[in-house]
Amino acid sequence: MLEINDEIINKIRGENISGKVRLGIPNDFELAFLPKVLRSFSKTYPNISVEVDCEISKVIQQRYQQHFYDIILVMENINPTDSRDSRDSRDSRDSRDYRVEQLEWVMAHDYKLELEDCIPLITYPQGCVYRSMTETLLLSKGLSYKIVYTSPSLLGLLSAVEAGLGVTVMAHSTVPSRMKSCNYSPILPPLGQVSIGLYYKKNELGAAAQRVLDFLRAGIANMEKNEI
Numbered sequence: 001m002l003e004i005n006d007e008i009i010n011k012i013r014g015e016n017i018s019g020k021v022r023l024g025i026p027n028d029f030e031l032a033f034l035p036k037v038l039r040s041f042s043k044t045y046p047n048i049s050v051e052v053d054c055e056i057s058k059v060i061q062q063r064y065q066q067h068f069y070d071i072i073l074v075m076e077n078i079n080p081t082d083s084r085d086s087r088d089s090r091d092s093r094d095s096r097d098y099r100v101e102q103l104e105w106v107m108a109h110d111y112k113l114e115l116e117d118c119i120p121l122i123t124y125p126q127g128c129v130y131r132s133m134t135e136t137l138l139l140s141k142g143l144s145y146k147i148v149y150t151s152p153s154l155l156g157l158l159s160a161v162e163a164g165l166g167v168t169v170m171a172h173s174t175v176p177s178r179m180k181s182c183n184y185s186p187i188l189p190p191l192g193q194v195s196i197g198l199y200y201k202k203n204e205l206g207a208a209a210q211r212v213l214d215f216l217r218a219g220i221a222n223m224e225k226n227e228i
Contacts, residue, residue, distance in 0.1 A: 037219035113185075
């Protein structure tokens, strides 16, 4: 009886599943989303190794097409002018594989932007979804801006924001609680939304990758603001 119980416990904990899973994930979620998920995952499946690569979504998508990853999490612009085919494709996806997030302007708590100021932007490099959406929005509104700080690192961007160099844009659930955020203000126009979605080749997922996918789905569903 004890042996049977041990076998059941081991199966529940996933100790009979092993393997390596390659995951590509955007920089923002490296700190705000992934650690909590992986901590829980490693306790349940100690014999599954997850190799994580953090980049901007455009680079992750390119590498995915080149078979660098088993699973990717990327951000995509939700544009009201998307074609019907594009919207239908999104709507047909498994609802567990994505969520929609509001973008927010993010700044230090004591930061003040004056009406006559040129908007100082702190951004990721070219190719970032946030940057593209933000620049397109400001240009469409005829608002002047300048890029004051660019970094491929989330921690680099947050350090610049905390130093009061300017404002940045982040998805709602990734905004550190120690910072001030808003969707719009008398100076800053309303931002759009992004889709945060998982991509994988269903027919090619092994047992280990399927377990990682299950945990990522749960993590996406329960994302909330974290302290970074």
